[in-house]
Amino acid sequence: MPYAAVNDTHLFYRIDGTENRSAPWVVLSNSLGSDVSMWTPQIAEFTKHFRVLRYDTRGHGHSAAPQGPYTIEQLTGDVIGLMDQLGIERAHFAGVSMGGLTGVGLGARYANRIDRLVLCNTAAKIGSPEVWVPRAAKARSEGMLALADAVLPRWYTPEFIANNALVMSQVRDVFVHTDKDGYASNCEAINAADLRGEAPSIKARTLVISGTHDLAATPVQGRELAESVPGARYVELNAAHISNVELANEYNKIVVDFLLGA
Template identity: 40%
Template sequence: MTPAPVALHHVDEGPRDAPVLVLSGSLGSTLEMWRPQVAPLSERFRVIRVDHRGHGGSPVPPGPYRIADMAADALALLDALGLERVAWCGLSMGGMVGMYLGSEAPERLTSLTLCCTSAHFPDSTVWKDRIAAVASGGTAPIAESIVSRWFTPEYAAEHPDVVAETAAMVADTPDEGYLACCQALEVWDHRERLGAVTVPTLVIAGAGDPSTPVTPHARTIVDGIPGARLEVLDAAHLATIERPDEATSLIAEHAGG
């Protein structure tokens, strides 16, 4: 039986009559990860930032979760807000939700921006190991190790406060929700459905991203989605934080604001 959608915690900002842009973040993040984008984007868009199920202020239903469950949560939110179509921008796990919506509910999207994400992880060992670690000790002990892969060494050295804030965000993620989302990523494989994505798609990748490197992850998505365009930034996994001006400009241009 398909689990019921949950009511996602979200923040809704910007002009009510502007085009709507949804921002959906990574595993272990909250909607605060989009802070660099809020001010510039909310001048041109009605910006809706969301917390995934199991994250931030959203409910933590029993796991395991699947990306389809998170997409159902997103659609339930759009319905609750009376929004027929939105531009979607997702980073990492948020990009996976966007890919699912792009193929299974394209009529609800005007455009799709996929940041530092993947249609499939060829080696699921990383997720098996992560699940075991969280099951035994929770998210807090592994937060610093995870975040060390999210920024380039140069950026991390120059912005230790940002790195510390991001690690705290991961550590504060509910253990049950984080683990259940890891179970979703462990089995995620959307490669066969990429050809069904019919909305204009921009893929943003980080040249120094060890979590979802350009090859094979970004290139698999670009090769699979008809007409998709690739932009590579000099950043690691959280390219929207490390290169905020470039990332924000690309997101805004593609979303049509």
């Protein structure tokens, strides 16, 4: 499996679409409690147009889970370090939830490395200590299985859950096998990150996608994020928190059109 030694940790990554060596790069960043597999519904369509780099955020999937707490500086630095390792000078970036928060940081702090930004089901400030502190503590003390039944139903609408048992079993499998300390350390990174003051400095063309039924990063927060980034476009999908899976075809068309647009 491909790993890169980055920022004092080891990151697992996958690359698709390299047949077209002149295609632009797009980097995909996972949500909290998931891994590179959350982007499976995008790969076939995205690789028609891009070289695709996806990676497991530190503490997730096959990436290492160094001792935390983690910081948004580490999460953004991991992306830049991985791009450096792979010789990628500039790339588009798309992230969901925690990955979207990482994208806000990248757009604000690494303007010379990011072409266009897609910030999905996220905000410049996600949640509060009342959410993240007890969740991190429960992950460490009781493990991921203790969180699954409370967290996963918030990711998708009830209709999607009822009609997609296989998807939900795969999502649950990834979630419960996420390193508990890595998960908790990322909760602490999200809790500490408040990028509302930095979002207005983003110069990259930006698309913000929210889910109408998202309880974790609400449409109100998505609109606030879009309004704070100069020239950003806002789109709302009839989905919950993981819109790229729940409405994959619609999501793919919107994102590809945005990334390829004049």
